[in-house]
Amino acid sequence: MDTLTESPLVPRTDTLLDVRDLHVEFRTRDGIAKAVNGVSYAVARGETLAVLGESGSGKSVTVQAVMGILDSPPGFVTRGEILFRGENLLTMPADQRRKVRGAKMAMIFQDALSALNPVLTVGYQLGEMFVVHRGMSRRDARAMAVELMDRVRIPAARQRVGDYPHQFSGGMRQRIMIAMAMALEPDLIIADEPTTALDVTVQAQVMDLLAELRQEMGMGLILITHDLGVVADVADRIAVMYAGRIVETAPVHDIYRAPAHPYTKGLLESIPRLDRKGKELYAIRGLPPSLTDVPPGCAFNPRCPMARERCRTEVPPLYRVTAERGSACHYWEECVGDD
Amino acid sequence: MGRYVIRRLLQMVPVFIGSTLLIFVMVYALGDPVAALFGDRAPDPATAAQIRKDLYLDHPLWQQYVHYMAQIFQGNFGTAFDGQPVLTLMSTAWPLTIRLTIVAVVVEAVIGVVLGLFSGLRRGRTVDSGVLVLTLVVVSVPTFVSGYVLQYLFGVEWNLVNPSVSPAAPFSELLLPGIVLALVSLAYVTRLTRTSVVENHRADYVRTAIAKGLPRHRVVLRHLLRNSLIPVVTFIGTDIGALMGGAIVTERIFNIHGVGYQLYQGILRQNSPTVVGFVTILVIVFLIANLLVDLLYAVLDPRIRYA
Ligand SMILES: Nc1ncnc2c1ncn2[C@@H]1O[C@H](COP(=O)(O)OP(=O)(O)OP(=O)(O)O)[C@@H](O)[C@H]1O
Numbered sequence: 001m002d003t004l005t006e007s008p009l010v011p012r013t014d015t016l017l018d019v020r021d022l023h024v025e026f027r028t029r030d031g032i033a034k035a036v037n038g039v040s041y042a043v044a045r046g047e048t049l050a051v052l053g054e055s056g057s058g059k060s061v062t063v064q065a066v067m068g069i070l071d072s073p074p075g076f077v078t079r080g081e082i083l084f085r086g087e088n089l090l091t092m093p094a095d096q097r098r099k100v101r102g103a104k105m106a107m108i109f110q111d112a113l114s115a116l117n118p119v120l121t122v123g124y125q126l127g128e129m130f131v132v133h134r135g136m137s138r139r140d141a142r143a144m145a146v147e148l149m150d151r152v153r154i155p156a157a158r159q160r161v162g163d164y165p166h167q168f169s170g171g172m173r174q175r176i177m178i179a180m181a182m183a184l185e186p187d188l189i190i191a192d193e194p195t196t197a198l199d200v201t202v203q204a205q206v207m208d209l210l211a212e213l214r215q216e217m218g219m220g221l222i223l224i225t226h227d228l229g230v231v232a233d234v235a236d237r238i239a240v241m242y243a244g245r246i247v248e249t250a251p252v253h254d255i256y257r258a259p260a261h262p263y264t265k266g267l268l269e270s271i272p273r274l275d276r277k278g279k280e281l282y283a284i285r286g287l288p289p290s291l292t293d294v295p296p297g298c299a300f301n302p303r304c305p306m307a308r309e310r311c312r313t314e315v316p317p318l319y320r321v322t323a324e325r326g327s328a329c330h331y332w333e334e335c336v337g338d339d
Numbered sequence: 340m341g342r343y344v345i346r347r348l349l350q351m352v353p354v355f356i357g358s359t360l361l362i363f364v365m366v367y368a369l370g371d372p373v374a375a376l377f378g379d380r381a382p383d384p385a386t387a388a389q390i391r392k393d394l395y396l397d398h399p400l401w402q403q404y405v406h407y408m409a410q411i412f413q414g415n416f417g418t419a420f421d422g423q424p425v426l427t428l429m430s431t432a433w434p435l436t437i438r439l440t441i442v443a444v445v446v447e448a449v450i451g452v453v454l455g456l457f458s459g460l461r462r463g464r465t466v467d468s469g470v471l472v473l474t475l476v477v478v479s480v481p482t483f484v485s486g487y488v489l490q491y492l493f494g495v496e497w498n499l500v501n502p503s504v505s506p507a508a509p510f511s512e513l514l515l516p517g518i519v520l521a522l523v524s525l526a527y528v529t530r531l532t533r534t535s536v537v538e539n540h541r542a543d544y545v546r547t548a549i550a551k552g553l554p555r556h557r558v559v560l561r562h563l564l565r566n567s568l569i570p571v572v573t574f575i576g577t578d579i580g581a582l583m584g585g586a587i588v589t590e591r592i593f594n595i596h597g598v599g600y601q602l603y604q605g606i607l608r609q610n611s612p613t614v615v616g617f618v619t620i621l622v623i624v625f626l627i628a629n630l631l632v633d634l635l636y637a638v639l640d641p642r643i644r645y646a
């Protein structure tokens with residue numbers, strides 16, 4: 001059977017970001033936590049990749065490694081490559097890599113209140129992008145900041161450019177985060193649960209704005225989210241993570257129609273759906289493994305309803321399901337078939 | 340904001356009255372100020388009675404206090420032990436002490452923040468541990484020990500500075516006394532900055548600043564340090580009053596005729612107008628410094644709003 005551990009899925013010519021066999025570990029006093037164990041994913045220009053997975057599965061750590069903002073020490077990339085526009089970010093000189101950050105790839109954080117500097121005005125923080133990367137004067141940068149705030153539809157931008165983050169509502173603050181990420185029209189935006197911290201009522205608005213601007217500027221997007229509804233709406237591809245690995249990656253339609261990994265199946269079935277009314281809600285039993293002590297074989301085996309002897313000894317590689325699709329389950333064929 | 344300032348000024352009144360009354364009572368409990376005025380000679384009873392009357396000493400203590408304060412607010416601080424008006428002493432002493440305090444504040448702020456920033460950025464490494472030990476040593480050595488040791492080393496042994504400050508006391512001569520005066524505070528500023536930098540280092544907004552692709556110096560100075568300095572500035576501000584009061588030891592060591600020196604002489608010779616007068620001004624300086632710190636706090640941290 002065909003496996004995909006090394007080669008990226010969907011080898012296309014317009015690949016923007018290509019993460020290969022990435023390993024990240026945290027060297028803490030309690031031991032080494034292997035947070036990311038061989039993640040590979042690719043994002044094409046203009047494509048949206050949704051990353052799913054339980055808390056602690058390594059979604060954030062992976063993108064932190066991509067951005068180069070890993071908390072280090074204790075975090076270290078121990079293996080792998082991160083190719084961005086064909087260049088390996090991990091071997092790039094620090095100063096060159098810094099110039100990529102913010103300008104070519106930008107990040108939207110979950111909690112804008114803590115992610116924005118409390119003692120600097122939003123105008124300063126937005127303008128800083130232009131001052132540092134474009135060498136603009138403070139005054140021009142401020143004008144750009146007003147423009148950006150207009151663009152993310154913050155009312156009375158001109159009056160509010162001198163306000164501080166705490167003076168805005170949660171939704172408005174997240175718009176400012178989005179504006180900051182979009183400021184220099186990067187090729188890639190990474191959004192780590194961009195709406196989780198918001199009121200339910202504004203989540204959709206903020207997500208729509210993000211999707212719309214992404215579309216307008218044709219940027220690639222990595223969207224980490226727990227909201228499967230959002231995924232179905234905006235994502236082109238999905239990567240499902242478990243215990244620091246990708247367990248399934250596929251185009252969004254394929255995965256919703258027929259998951260090729262028992263874990264994905266569990267995730268999808270754990271959301272209530274109208275057409276399944278009456279059927280018992282399937283929840284994945286048990287807890288994710290401790291990263292200092294990952295079970296041998298398939299990391300999912302203690303919780304997997306399909307697990308058998310082989311799963312406890314042999315680590316499943318990422319099998320090729322179709323040209324665009326991979327699954328890290330020895331028995332993916334059964335899984336796809338049985339729906 | 341304006342209302343806040345007015346309210347704070349009003350709140351100062353009871354604090355001012357309380358602290359000056361306390362010092363007034365303590366000083367007058369020391370002994371007979373008239374006898375002290377004449378030193379070893381016994382005053383003739385008529386003169387003594389006249390002085391007592393002038394100083395309101397024949398009135399109850401609270402009336403003496405009111406009378407004294409009324410005099411002070413008319414600019415009359417009474418007479419010092421050597422017959423000079425206390426005001427004259429003040430006009431020479433305060434500029435000296437203010438200069439000394441400025442040197443000390445600059446020393447503690449600049450060196451303390453730089454040391455604190457460096458050890459905070461290199462937490463857990465050798466530099467950090469070294470600075471930690473150093474600050475502990477500095478805090479545990481009393482000023483009169485470190486003062487005499489430094490005076491001996493720099494002034495006598497290596498002959499780098501004048502061991503005793505000349506009456507004009509230019510800034511260059513005040514450098515060593517300023518360092519001595521600042522030493523303990525300097526250690527605190529270092530510790531405080533270090534703790535604050537370490538705390539803020541992991542903050543999300545610092546991560547954002549890095550993700551924005553800002554150069555490291557900008558991340559550290561504009562984002563990390565700017566936030567870390569908020570508690571430090573507060574400390575330095577409130578420390579100004581303490582430094583002026585604490586100068587009493589340093590001024591003795593280096594023979595600077597500033598506030599500390601005059602206070603010391605006043606206590607030694609039981610001259611209450613000198614002691615109460617200087618302390619009253621110190622209290623006012625202390626209160627105003629505290630108010631300014633609170634206002635500065637709002638400038639540094641826009642999340643603080645005065646209601
Ligand atoms: N700074 C750190 N120091 C030590 N361990 C860390 C650090 N950051 C992350 N980890 C570990 O890495 C693992 C993966 O964390 P990560 O933040 O990537 O999870 P996640 O998939 O983003 O989860 P969530 O959905 O909760 O955001 C966690 O178990 C965590 O303990």
Ligand code: SF4
Binds near residue numbers: 298300304311
């Ligand atoms: S490899 Fe085995 S344990 Fe792992 S998901 Fe597949 S069936 Fe379950």
Ligand SMILES: [Mg+2]
Binds near residue numbers: 059060061192
């Ligand atoms: Mg996360």
